[in-house]
Amino acid sequence: MGLLLTMSGCASSAPNASGSRTAAVVATTGMVGDLVQFLTPPDLGRVAVLIRPGVDPHLYRATRADLLKVFDARLVFYSGLHLEGRMDALFERANRPGRPSLPVTSQIPHEELIFPDDGFDRPDPHVWMDVGLWRSTVPVMVGGLSQAFPQFQTHFAERAQVLEPLLDRLNSAVGEAMASIPEKQRLLITSHDAFAYFSRMYKIPVESIQGVTTDSEPGVADIDRIVSLICDRQLPAIFTESSVNDRGLRAVTEGVRARGHRVELVGPLYTDALGEPGTAAGTYLGMMVANARLIASTLGGSTTPLDALETDMMPEKNHVTTARSVTTRTAGV
Ligand SMILES: [Zn+2]
Structure with missing residues (x-):
């Protein structure tokens, strides 16, 4: 089974008729994807992370394979605050009724954001570096996941109750x-x-x-x-x-x-x-x-x-x- 999946994955980068390359949830950075994976049960389907380790999200441009993943996914989570600056337009386009693209930082209060003195009037996007602020992305993830996959609602809530105290301790x-x-x-x-x-x-x-x-x-x-x-x-x-x-x-x-x-x-x-x-x-x-x-x-x-x-x-x-x-x-x- 494992071998079969691996082989079909290598054979072609295009999605096939059975849709085996389709991810249930797409996340942009590892920081987003890791929390999403923590919250989701394995039988929900694949959580795909677009930006690989060591790759700079500020400069990242979506590949053709990324576009397919984003438009095929049931739900897309991105960091937001223009971190993924070259994909902003893509996520706006991909955000459709029933297939939302959600910035996980949307619930961080405006007064908590830092605006650098660089003349751009844009918030500093690196909010995950403050564990307390990153914790506030958990309810956004749970909300988005629960809407998209109501059958796993209890699981998401239970996992959030494990994750949030862990993040407090880390903080x-x-x-x-x-x-x-x-x-x-x-x-x-x-x-x-x-x-x-x-x-x-x-x-x-x-x-x-x-x-x-x-x-x-x-x-x-x-x-x-x-x-x-x-x-x-x-x-x-x-x-x-x-x-x-x-x-x-x-x-x-x-x-x-x-x-x-x-x-x-x-x-x-x-x-x-x-x-x-x-x-x-x-x-x-x-x-x-x-x-x-x-x-x-x-x-x-x-x-x-x-x-x-x-x-x-x-x-x-x-x-x-x-x-x-x-x-x-x-x-x-
Ligand atoms: Zn940066």
Whole structure:
């Protein structure tokens, strides 16, 4: 059976007559898809995630196979707030009666959103970096799923009651780990500005070379400013991101070295994409734990709160991993 599915998957990227390539639910990023998978029973059908690990959602364009998946799915969840900027029009078009395309961030109160001072008047889309804010996507997912698949309504509600306390615990553990970093070293420097919500929630200042999207090249002035900051603070490390080119950061480390200091380039942090399935950062919970662990341990803080959380949530983590492994891979991979 497994072999048969695999073979039919490899044979053609077009949907066949029996519709075996059709996903019941489509999610754009891994952060969205992972929570959806947590909430859904295996017999609901496939949950397909469009944007692969390590791929930048700001720049992602839907492939032909993605278009077919989106228009065939019963339900589409995307992150929203223009994160998937090059797919906004697609989701508007795909949103039809009985086959909705829903931005999971729609219930986040306007006053909770951060508007960067970049002249675009658009909210920062990286809300999943604050676990408390990302928790507010769960009712949107449960609402959308319950409408589309009323037969599983009880299951969705039960799973949400498991998921929400888990996210609360994750939120506290990340906060405790960040609070344990000595004040002088509590500064997070990254490639692009994905950490504004993380910074606000977990009280760690952040600086980045690029703005909230990866659309532009970092400028010399930005790099110089960061170099001075690292030298002044004698910061031990700056952080790469799994889905963003680290050219700008490498220019920073060279600049620091030219001034007679040393700074380590550490990473990756998972900001806009999960890690590979089956790895520590392959789930939303795992991604947040991996990030907090790397930041805390590199900057002189404690990882004890994260270790305790990981031990306790082992059974849930396994569940998520099992659900994920059912997903068939994208054609052509
Ligand atoms: Zn981003």
